[in-house]
Amino acid sequence: xSQTAVNRMSGARTPLAGVICAAVAxxxxxxxxxxxxxMPQAALAAVVIVYSVGLIQPADFRAMLxxxxxxxxxxxxxxxxVMMLGTLKGILVAIIVSLCALGYQVANPSVYALGRKRGxxxxxxxxxxxxxxxxxxxxxxxxxxxxxFFLNAERVGEKLRALRxxxxxxxxLLDMGAVxxxxxxxxxxLTEAQERAVGGGFEFWLAALQPEVLAVVQRSALGTxxxxxxxxxxxxxxxxxxxxxxxxxxxxxxGVSYG
Numbered sequence: 243x244s245q246t247a248v249n250r251m252s253g254a255r256t257p258l259a260g261v262i263c264a265a266v267a268x269x270x271x272x273x274x275x276x277x278x279x280x281m282p283q284a285a286l287a288a289v290v291i292v293y294s295v296g297l298i299q300p301a302d303f304r305a306m307l308x309x310x311x312x313x314x315x316x317x318x319x320x321x322x323x324v325m326m327l328g329t330l331k332g333i334l335v336a337i338i339v340s341l342c343a344l345g346y347q348v349a350n351p352s353v354y355a356l357g358r359k360r361g362x363x364x365x366x367x368x369x370x371x372x373x374x375x376x377x378x379x380x381x382x383x384x385x386x387x388x389x390x391f392f393l394n395a396e397r398v399g400e401k402l403r404a405l406r407x408x409x410x411x412x413x414x415l416l417d418m419g420a421v422x423x424x425x426x427x428x429x430x431x432l433t434e435a436q437e438r439a440v441g442g443g444f445e446f447w448l449a450a451l452q453p454e455v456l457a458v459v460q461r462s463a464l465g466t467x468x469x470x471x472x473x474x475x476x477x478x479x480x481x482x483x484x485x486x487x488x489x490x491x492x493x494x495x496x497g498v499s500y501g
Contacts, residue, residue, distance in 0.1 A: 251296060316340045349393050353401035355409070356383040356417060356477070363478045365417065380412035381484050383477060387420040390428035399431045412444055413484055417477050419450035424458050433464040449474040 249259055270278070306314040319339040324332030354367035357375030365383065368375060384405055390398060406414055414435075424432075439446040448468065451459060459465045459473065474480035 251293075312343055316343065348388065350397055351386065351388045351390070351394050353387075353398060353405070354385045355405050356385050358478075358481070365477050378481060378484055378489070380488060381415060381481070382406060382409045382411035382413070383415045383417060383481070385417040385420065389423040389425070390421055390431075391423070391425035392427035395425075395428040395431040398428070399435065402435065406444075412488060413447055414439065414444060415447045415449055415477070415480050415484070417450055418448055418455060419452070419477070421455055422452060424455045429458060429462055429464060433462065433467070436464055436467050445472065447472045447474065447480055449477045449480040 249263065252259075254260075303314065303317060306317055316336060316339055320332060320336030322332075323335030326332070327335065356365045357368040357372065357377050358365050359372070360374050360376050365385075366372065366375070367385070368377070382405060384402060386398060388394075402414070402416075416432075436446045446468065448459065451473065456473070459468075465473070474483065
C-alpha cells in the first residue's frame with residue numbers, strides 16, 4: 243500500500259491514507275512478523291504479481307499510440323527500463339528519453355506553408371486533405387512556431403529556403419503568431435534572409451508578431467530594413483495588401499500594417 247499507484251487503486255483520496263498505511267505497517271511489524279515469516283516466498287511473490295498486474299493498462303498504451311506516438315515511446319521506454327533496471331533506474335531512463343525527445347522538438351521546429359480555407363479568414367497548413375484551400379500566386383505564407391534561438395535558427399532557415407525554392411515566390415510572408423520568443427541568433431537569421439531577398443528578386447514580410455517579438459524586431463536592423471509597411475498586424479491583412487499590389491484588388495480594410 244506504500245506505492246502511490248496501489249494506494250490510489252484502493253480508493254485513497256487524501257493524505258490520511260498514507261497515515262493509515264503507516265499505522266497498519268507498524269502494527270503488522272509488531273504483531274504479525276512471526277506469521278509473515280512462515281509464508282513461502284512464492285506466496286509473497288504472488289501478492290506482488292496480483293497488484294502489479296492491476297497497474298498495467300493496455301488501453302492507455304493503445305490510446306497514446308493512436309493520439310501521439312511520442313508519448314507511447316516514452317511509456318514503453320519507462321516500462322522496459324523498470325522491468326530491466328528496477329524502478330528508480332527505469333524512471334531515470336524514461337526521463338532521459340523524454341528530455342532527448344523534447345530537445346529534438348525544440349531544435350527542429352515545424353515550418354508550415356499555409357493556405358486559406360476557401361471563403362474564410364482561416365489560414366492552415368497546406369495538405370492533400372484540403373485541396374481547395376486558396377493560395378495567392380507568387381505569395382508564400384510560412385508559419386513558424388515556438389521559441390526561435392541559436393539551437394534551431396539554422397534549421398528554420400533551411401526549411402524556409404526549401405519552401406522558397408519549391409514555390410519561387412514574389413513575397414515570403416512569415417506568420418509569427420506562434421513565435422513567443424526571438425533570440426538574437428534567430429533574429430540575425432531573419433535579417434540575412436531579408437538581405438538575400440533584396441538580391442534574389444523577392445520581398446520579405448512579417449505578420450502577426452506578438453508584442454515582445456515585435457519590439458525586438460523594431461529595435462533591430464531587420465525592423466529598419468522592412469519598415470513599418472512590411473510588418474502586418476494579421477496574416478489576412480498582409481494577404482489583402484499583397485492582392486492590392488500584385489492583383490489589383492483594393493485591400494479590405496485600411497491600416498493593415500504598423501505603418
